[in-house]
Amino acid sequence: MKSLKIFTASAIVAAFVLVGGDGVQLAAQERPSEVSALNQDPKTLAILPFENNSITDPERYAPLSKGLSAMLITDLNQSGSTLKLIERTKIQDLLKEMALSLSGSVNESTAVSVGKVLGAQTIAFGSFIVLGGNVRIDVRIIKVETSELVMAESIMGKSDDFLDLERNLAKKIAGSLKMAFKPKTATPKSDINAALYFSKGLEAWDRGNKAEAKRFFDKCIELDHAYKEQIDNL
Secondary structure (H helix, E strand, O other): OOOOOOOOHHHHHHHHHOOOOOOOEOOOOOOOOOOOOOOOOOOOEOOOOOOOOOOOOHHHHHHHHHHHHHHHHHHHHHHHOOOOOOHHHHHHHHHHOOOOOOOOOOOHHHHHHHHHOOOEEEEEEEEEEEEEEEEEEEEEEOOOOOEEEEEEEEEEHHHHHHHHHHHHHHHHHHHOOOOOOOOOOOOOOOOOOHHHHHHHHHHHHHHOOOHHHHHHHHHHHOHHHHHHHHHOOO
C-alpha cells in the first residue's frame, strides 16, 4: 500500500522552489487542456477529503481537508462536466461508519474499499501542503475495480490564487477521465482565507450549527464573492 505521505520536509521545500512569478505552475507535465474525444459512457467519481500535510500552521489549515474536496465536487457538478459525482454527505457518513479520520492518511487499499461501498467506478484522494505563501496539492485517481492508476498529479501555486488553483485541478481531473469540462474564471488573487472561512462554515453546517455556518459563509463571501455559488450549493 502506498501512503500519501511520500515527501520529506526537505523535498517539499525544494518542490516549492519550482513555484515562481505569478499564476499557477504544475509540478507534473501539462496534459492537453481540451479533450478532443469525449467518452459519453457514465463515469462515477468519489472525491475523498484531502490529507493536511501543511508545514506552515497545520492546525489552521486543517479545515481545508473537507473544504477542498467539497469545492471540487461542486465545480465538477456545475460546470458542464459529464462526470457523476458521489454526494459529499454520503462520503462523510461512510467515513464516519468506517471510523476513518476525515483528515487522516488514505492509501490505495483504503480508497478502493471506500469506493466499492459507495458504488464509485473511480475514486480520487490526495493531500495538500501550505508552506509560507505557497500551496501544493497532490492527487491520485484510481479505478475501484482494478486499482489501476488513472491520474497522479502535483499542482502548485500561490496561496492568494487558491481558487484558480482548485479550478485548474478540477479541469485536470475531468481531463484524466476524458470528460467535458468548462471551468469558470476564478477571481484574480483569491485569498486562501476565503477558502478557510468556507471550510469552517462547511464544518459548522455538518455539525448542524447553521447560525455559526452563516457567519463563516458571510465572511467568506465578503472576502471573495466567487464562493457564493459554492455556498448556495449546500
